Amino acid sequence: APWLPPDEAARLRACPSPTDAVxxxxxxxxxxxxxxxxxxxVLFGLLERKVSDLSAIHTACERIHGTxxxxxxxxxxxxxxxxxxxxxxxxxxxxxxxATPVATMLVAYTFFGLDALGDELEEPFGLEANDLPLDxxxxxxxxxxxxxxxxxxxxxxxxxxxxxx
Numbered sequence: 001a002p003w004l005p006p007d008e009a010a011r012l013r014a015c016p017s018p019t020d021a022v023x024x025x026x027x028x029x030x031x032x033x034x035x036x037x038x039x040x041x042v043l044f045g046l047l048e049r050k051v052s053d054l055s056a057i058h059t060a061c062e063r064i065h066g067t068x069x070x071x072x073x074x075x076x077x078x079x080x081x082x083x084x085x086x087x088x089x090x091x092x093x094x095x096x097x098x099a100t101p102v103a104t105m106l107v108a109y110t111f112f113g114l115d116a117l118g119d120e121l122e123e124p125f126g127l128e129a130n131d132l133p134l135d136x137x138x139x140x141x142x143x144x145x146x147x148x149x150x151x152x153x154x155x156x157x158x159x160x161x162x163x164x165x
Contacts, residue, residue, distance in 0.1 A: 019058050026051055065125050069118075077118075081111040129163065136164035 004012070015021040030051065034044040085108040092100045120130045136157040143153050157164050 020055075023051055023055050023058070061125070065123075069122055078115060081108075081115060085111060133157075133164035 012018045012021055027048070030039070030044060030047050033039045039047070085104065088107060089100050089104045092103055096103055120128075124132045125134065139154065139157045143156065146153050
């Protein structure tokens with residue numbers, strides 16, 4: 001956070017939830033500006049609503065981040081897919097004949113591909129290749145805010161090998 005004073009940045013890093021601390025500080029600053037007459041009733045209400053929306057979004061993201069799929073659910077899906085793919089050739093052999101192995105491989109590829117996709121989507125806030133490009137999303141928001149304030153803009157993030165790192 002290069003735009004924060006070092007003491008405030010250190011204080012935020014020490015908080016159990018830095019995001020909540022930032023939102024609380026923003027709410028205090030808005031209340032002070034309103035009390036001092038720098039904001040109208042309408043503008044204060046709008047800005048307060050935006051802070052509330054940010055808090056709701058943060059809560060939803062924390063819920064996604066902190067709620068993994070139950071192990072029993074994952075295990076049941078995995079074993080069911082294996083059992084289905086193991087027994088599928090017996091059900092298809094009479095109607096497909098020699099094409100049974102090809103059809104079985106296509107179905108197995110689809111099922112296990114969907115299982116792998118589910119594993120990738122389960123934790124979207126990490127630093128792996130298929131996770132959300134959070135740095136790029138934050139840079140876009142930062143550029144939008146700085147542009148509205150008339151400040152110099154940092155460079156936009158460009159994809160490297162089709163990834164925004």
